[in-house]
Amino acid sequence: MTVLGITEHRRGDLRDVSFELATVxxxxxxxxxxxxxxxxxxxxxxxxxxxxxxxxxxxxxTVDEGEEFNHDVYxxxxxxxxxxxxxxxxxxxxxxxxxxxAPAVASRLSLPFVTDAIGVHRDDGLAxxxxxxxxxxxxxxxxxxxxxxxxxxxxxxxxxxxxGDADVSAFEVxxxxxxxxxxxxxxxxxxxxxxxxxxxxxxxxxxxxxxEEENLALIEALADTLGATxxxxxxxxxxxxxxxxRQVGQSGKVVTPEVYIAIGISGAxxxxxxxxxxETIVAINDDPSAPIYDLADYGIVDDxxxxxxxxxxxxxxxxxxx
Amino acid sequence: xKILVTVAEVxxxxxxxxxxxxxxxxxxxxxxxxxWDDYAVEAAVGIQEAGEDVEVVSVTxxxxxxxxxxxxxxxxxxxRAIRVWDDDLASTEYLDSTTKxxxxxxxxxxxxxxxxxxxxxxxxxxxxxxxxSLAERIGFEWAAVVNHLDYEAGDDQASVRRELEGGxxxxxxxxxxxxxxxxxxxNDPRYASLRGIRQAQSKEIAPKELADLGLDASATEGAVxxxxxxxxxxxxxxxxxxxxxEETAGQLADLLRDKGVVEG
Numbered sequence: 222m223t224v225l226g227i228t229e230h231r232r233g234d235l236r237d238v239s240f241e242l243a244t245v246x247x248x249x250x251x252x253x254x255x256x257x258x259x260x261x262x263x264x265x266x267x268x269x270x271x272x273x274x275x276x277x278x279x280x281x282x283t284v285d286e287g288e289e290f291n292h293d294v295y296x297x298x299x300x301x302x303x304x305x306x307x308x309x310x311x312x313x314x315x316x317x318x319x320x321x322x323a324p325a326v327a328s329r330l331s332l333p334f335v336t337d338a339i340g341v342h343r344d345d346g347l348a349x350x351x352x353x354x355x356x357x358x359x360x361x362x363x364x365x366x367x368x369x370x371x372x373x374x375x376x377x378x379x380x381x382x383x384x385g386d387a388d389v390s391a392f393e394v395x396x397x398x399x400x401x402x403x404x405x406x407x408x409x410x411x412x413x414x415x416x417x418x419x420x421x422x423x424x425x426x427x428x429x430x431x432x433e434e435e436n437l438a439l440i441e442a443l444a445d446t447l448g449a450t451x452x453x454x455x456x457x458x459x460x461x462x463x464x465x466x467r468q469v470g471q472s473g474k475v476v477t478p479e480v481y482i483a484i485g486i487s488g489a490x491x492x493x494x495x496x497x498x499x500e501t502i503v504a505i506n507d508d509p510s511a512p513i514y515d516l517a518d519y520g521i522v523d524d525x526x527x528x529x530x531x532x533x534x535x536x537x538x539x540x541x542x543x
Numbered sequence: 544x545k546i547l548v549t550v551a552e553v554x555x556x557x558x559x560x561x562x563x564x565x566x567x568x569x570x571x572x573x574x575x576x577x578x579w580d581d582y583a584v585e586a587a588v589g590i591q592e593a594g595e596d597v598e599v600v601s602v603t604x605x606x607x608x609x610x611x612x613x614x615x616x617x618x619x620x621x622x623r624a625i626r627v628w629d630d631d632l633a634s635t636e637y638l639d640s641t642t643k644x645x646x647x648x649x650x651x652x653x654x655x656x657x658x659x660x661x662x663x664x665x666x667x668x669x670x671x672x673x674x675x676s677l678a679e680r681i682g683f684e685w686a687a688v689v690n691h692l693d694y695e696a697g698d699d700q701a702s703v704r705r706e707l708e709g710g711x712x713x714x715x716x717x718x719x720x721x722x723x724x725x726x727x728x729x730n731d732p733r734y735a736s737l738r739g740i741r742q743a744q745s746k747e748i749a750p751k752e753l754a755d756l757g758l759d760a761s762a763t764e765g766a767v768x769x770x771x772x773x774x775x776x777x778x779x780x781x782x783x784x785x786x787x788x789e790e791t792a793g794q795l796a797d798l799l800r801d802k803g804v805v806e807g
Contacts, residue, residue, distance in 0.1 A: 231707070290713075292685075315671070317707045320663070320724075321687035324640065324675035333766040334641055336670045348770070354556045354667050358567065361771035362637065369766075402684040402718040409704075409712045423804050447805055459728035465710070472706050480804055501802060503795065504781070508558045517781040519798060521791040531792035536805055 222255035225308035227299055228273060229316055230264050231290070232408065235272055238314040240380030242373050245341060247277040247381065249310050252343035256280065258306060260392070262298045263287040267389075276383030282306075282392040292322040293401040299326045301394045308368075310347070315372035317472075327370040335362055336372045356490060356512050375471075376494055412466030412473075421450035423480045426469055426496070428454040430485020430506060430525055434462045436543045439529050440484060446538040452476065454492045470495035485525050488513030505529070544594070544696050547656035548587040549647060549674070550601040550616050550624070551577040552609040553667040565636065565772045576612045579662025583725040585732040586692055587660050588620035594696025598622050602650045604643055606633065610748055617743035618735035625650055629752035631760040637769040639668075642762060644676035649756035651681045658701075659722040663688050678722035686717045690726040694719075 226246040228239035243259060250257040256279040261269045266283035273281045284298045299322070303311060311330075313323040315337045327334035339359075340350030347364045349371060418424060425444040431437060437457075444451040451467060458468040469476050471491040481499035486492060488504070488511055496502070497516055504517035505525050514520050521528050530540035552574050560571035576584075584601070591597040601616050601624045603609050613624045627646050635642065651659060659681075661674035678685035690712070691704035698719065705713040706726050717723070735743070753762055784791040799805050 231711075292687075296679075317688045317705065320671050321675065321685075321705070324644075324672035325679040325685070327672075328641075328644065328676045328679040334639075334672060334676075335767060336640070336672050351669075352775075353669065353772075354554065354567070355669075357556045357560070357774070358562065358772055359775045360769055360773075363768050363770045364766055365768065366766035403686065404716045405713055406702075406716060407714045408707075409714065411710050411712055447799065449804070455727070461731065468710075471708050472710070474710055480799070480802055503798070510558060510777070514779040514781050514783075515777060517779070519795065520779075520781040520783045521795060522783060523788055523791060527788035528792050528795075531789045532795060535792055535796035 222253055223258055223306050223308040224250040224255050224310045224312065225258045225260065225302065225306055226312040227314070228259055228261045228269070229314050229318060230261065230269060233264065235269055236316070237380060238316055238373070238375040239273065240275070241375060241378040242312050242314055243273070243275060243278055243381035244378040245373055246312050249341055249343055253309070255309070258282060258308065260284060260299070260302050262295055263289060270389045274387045274389065275381045275385045277381060278385045278387040280388045280390055282390050284392050284394055286394055286396055289405055290318050291401065291403065291405055292318070292325065293403055294396055295322040296325045296329065297396055297400065298394045300329055302392060303330055305392070311370040313370065313372050315374045319372050323370065323372050330370070332368050332370040333364050333366045334370045335364060337374050338371050339374050339377045341371070355487070374490070412464055412468070414464055414466035416450060416466060418450055418452045418467060418469065419474050419476050421476070421478050423447060423449035424452045424469070424476060424478045425449045425482045425484065426452040426454065426486060427457060427484050428486030428492075429456045431457070434460065437462055438541045439526070439543045442538060442541050443529050443533055446533050446536050449482070454486045454489070483513050483517070484529065486513055487511045488516060544596070544657040545598045545600060545654060546587045546590060547651060547654055547659045548580070548583050548599060548601050548621065549659070549661040550580045550584065550603045550613060551662070551665045552603065552605050552612040553577045553665050555666065562772055562774060565769050574608065574612065576615055577662050577665045579664055579666070579725060579727055581732045582727050582729050583660040583662050584616050584619055584621060585730045586725055589730060590658075590694060590696055591620065597696045600625065600654060600656070602627070602647060604628070604632065604638070604646050613748055614743045615735055617746045618739035619733055620739070623747040623749070625749045625751055627751045627753070627756065629754070631753055631763050635763040637767060639765060639767055640670035640672035640676055641765055643673045644680055645762045646753070646756065646758065647673065647677050648680035649758050651677065653756065657720050658694070659683065661722065661724050663724045663726050674722050674724035683720045683722050684718045685722040685724070686715055687724045688726050689723045690729045692723065692729065
């Protein structure tokens, strides 16, 4: 039997999720004494294959089609690989690009499909752990089928390490160009702006708990008092209250300050992906079960509108009326 | 032209709640329009307002309770709505993205839209798969996680930006008809006006059952089943400051002084 993982790259580099996917792939393969095959589609496939040749990887398939991700090509390539290898488990990343092709592959191949896996257990069948309701609960779903497609949440498994002795095999796909109906025309970095939050030693970061745009003045005052840089979670940017260059998270910036003060931030997985590398994390949130506390080093479970003014006053500042 | 926009009513869980078997006790749930779908509705209505002769139709897979949420979409400018539900769907323990996509595909086959807009994901089950799965089923092109849309009614192509990780956006041209999954932040969803809310009362919400769409109970049968639902174990080892707001602020101030963030 075979476990097949589809790796991901962007602008010349394999993304970390590729190596994490290899780890979960090996875990699944070991449970049934199967082989782990990885595939890389497009870009510098031979160089990528060298990098993917790590411990526990049996075969790396290279599909030399295109430079960058195109979901129409990926769907055809993965379908062809699946037809050829007949894997019992097909693994794809639960990344933005994974979301752009994995559902189509699963649908086309009529495979049972489970997304955003944070845990897997394989015995007689396959059990997949995933979250619901904004990470407030975990669920286990059982898959009763011989073949399955899964997407795997980035950052949940350690990347596979060590040098391997995988076979590298070029895989030819006869791409039907008439089915390529989207064209990637470029990439753009967003939110350069006046401030680079990735440079900051101290970040005061604000989330949905601030409730109203007018209340941001309070957090700005704290940042000024501390000589810190102001950043935010996604909803603040979505509301247009702060520019995109201030957004910390999966689709924003990854930051590693010495001190990260999360105010009114619940700690959704997309946000955590951007700030978990901070040296010291402080959370101020009135919900004691907020996921941010799983990560925080220090916490104040209280109303931010009471704590933040008091903190500003501690340093001789004058909190604005909000 | 016609735009079909998928609208889900999602459950939100209170901070404190109790698990009841494979679900959460109803006492701790509130229902609302899925956040991502709110942006999809706004995108659809925006295209309608900028063009001529554009009909916006919403489709929901959900029980009668969802009508309240659907009315909000109607109040924001959706012309009419379809809601699919029956005993087979009601008795489906795990309504996954495959089942939803199958039902929505049957609606799309009837409505023959030129463009379909969906939210990237639903706030409760968070599969993130329904839109692209739907596109594949109905033979439409697609783009996932769209945070900027350049499209005018009748265009044979949509230019989109897809929000990748790490502050990078991908610029992509997509042939229409297409399914676009809409990311939050793409626009500024309007509030329903009082006039809109009044008008919504007279707009149609057409109830449909699987049989009306040429489907039967087999559409709800899948190989994936929910077997456990539980609160995750908290793994926090944070030092939580205790006391009044002034006291906790004082303790945090001491920490920040110790860390050298602030002098004095």
